[in-house]
Amino acid sequence: MLSTWCWWWLFLIIPVFIGIILGSFFLFMKRHRGSGYFLSKFSAFTRIRFDHLEKRRQTYCPANDKCQCHTKESAAHIEPNLTCPHRSPTLYMSFAGAAMIVGGVRTTEWRGSMQQCHYNTDDQFDALFFTDPAQCFYLQDPNYNWQGITYYRNLVALYATLYQQVILIGASLGGTMVCMCADLATLSIAFNPILDPTLLGLPWRIMGAYCPARQAQVIRDQVQTTMEQIAGKKTNHDCVLHIHWSQLSAADQRQAHRIIGGGKYKKPQQTKCLTSVVDFDVNHPDISSSSGVHAWLHHCSRHALAMHLKRTDQLIPLLKRHLAARSIGLTSISNQLDEKQRQNFTIEFPLSTKLLHQLDKDAIAIDLS
Numbered sequence: 001m002l003s004t005w006c007w008w009w010l011f012l013i014i015p016v017f018i019g020i021i022l023g024s025f026f027l028f029m030k031r032h033r034g035s036g037y038f039l040s041k042f043s044a045f046t047r048i049r050f051d052h053l054e055k056r057r058q059t060y061c062p063a064n065d066k067c068q069c070h071t072k073e074s075a076a077h078i079e080p081n082l083t084c085p086h087r088s089p090t091l092y093m094s095f096a097g098a099a100m101i102v103g104g105v106r107t108t109e110w111r112g113s114m115q116q117c118h119y120n121t122d123d124q125f126d127a128l129f130f131t132d133p134a135q136c137f138y139l140q141d142p143n144y145n146w147q148g149i150t151y152y153r154n155l156v157a158l159y160a161t162l163y164q165q166v167i168l169i170g171a172s173l174g175g176t177m178v179c180m181c182a183d184l185a186t187l188s189i190a191f192n193p194i195l196d197p198t199l200l201g202l203p204w205r206i207m208g209a210y211c212p213a214r215q216a217q218v219i220r221d222q223v224q225t226t227m228e229q230i231a232g233k234k235t236n237h238d239c240v241l242h243i244h245w246s247q248l249s250a251a252d253q254r255q256a257h258r259i260i261g262g263g264k265y266k267k268p269q270q271t272k273c274l275t276s277v278v279d280f281d282v283n284h285p286d287i288s289s290s291s292g293v294h295a296w297l298h299h300c301s302r303h304a305l306a307m308h309l310k311r312t313d314q315l316i317p318l319l320k321r322h323l324a325a326r327s328i329g330l331t332s333i334s335n336q337l338d339e340k341q342r343q344n345f346t347i348e349f350p351l352s353t354k355l356l357h358q359l360d361k362d363a364i365a366i367d368l369s
Helices: 002-033 036-046 111-117 148-162 173-184 202-207 213-231 250-260 305-311 315-324 335-344
Strands: 058-061 090-095 125-130 165-171 187-191 240-246 276-279 292-298
Touching: 090 111, 090 148, 090 173, 111 125, 111 315, 148 165, 148 173, 165 173, 173 187, 173 213, 173 240, 187 315, 213 240, 213 292, 240 250, 240 305, 250 292, 305 315
Parallel strands: 090 125, 090 165, 165 187, 187 240, 240 292, 276 292
Antiparallel strands: 058 125
């Protein structure tokens, strides 16, 4: 009889004990990783929509502080106010990377860098910051019907009719979305984009973004189409896509090899998708090109390349050089000078990629710190 009661107590205590452990773990992660972490992961796997996350899908920052045309309630279902009279000539559209995962919910990724690029100038620009509530490479629309690509491409296309210039910028999975919409914008800058989610290591799949295999093919197809449109000059306007990869990161190598070729499996180069492949040099004339698809390889071992460049004071000069092609208040280098410099450069295709193929054997978890 006593042993029976002991077993009953044991069955009661074990679930309570497990619950306490899980609750403590949840509170720890919530405190150190942000309140959106578990919700975004749960949302990714279950396709359940959470208003708490959807309210962070969009943050609009107009240059005109008096503009009240875009309410906070428009974040979940983004509907631009077509009658807004306060627009600046230029719009930045930032696609956050692991904004729901690293350091809590960051809703204005790249805002500080944008301001530094235009510091001490008379430039006026609006900014639209996106996060991905489901952490599914922006594949989920607000209704969670896997229509994210169509949803965001339509949005970029609409804003392109409202602004003189639209600039896209993003890193990691945010860079992925930049590469999928670049043919609709004026200037697009992608750092360490993930062009094929199936090539990610298991730790990153568990702790980072989620993407079903069938949806990964959608990403590959859209990236291919977009790059071919830009490189082949088949768009309705001049547009340029700059892709920056870390040369010494095995994870970035696997992504880059899909486009520039080579690697462990000797992949062919996608010549229809690329205009140039260059070891990064901030003074290279193509850094201010106004058209084409340019891949830049940095001597860096971290997936968080933009953060590394920022800490070493290289990010802002790089961004200014990209912006110089569109003369967005930046007159340090003229397009005529760039054109003359291009004539003096002999570009072999592909150029030296130095150590790009050295670390392809071992998989690593992507560092998002």
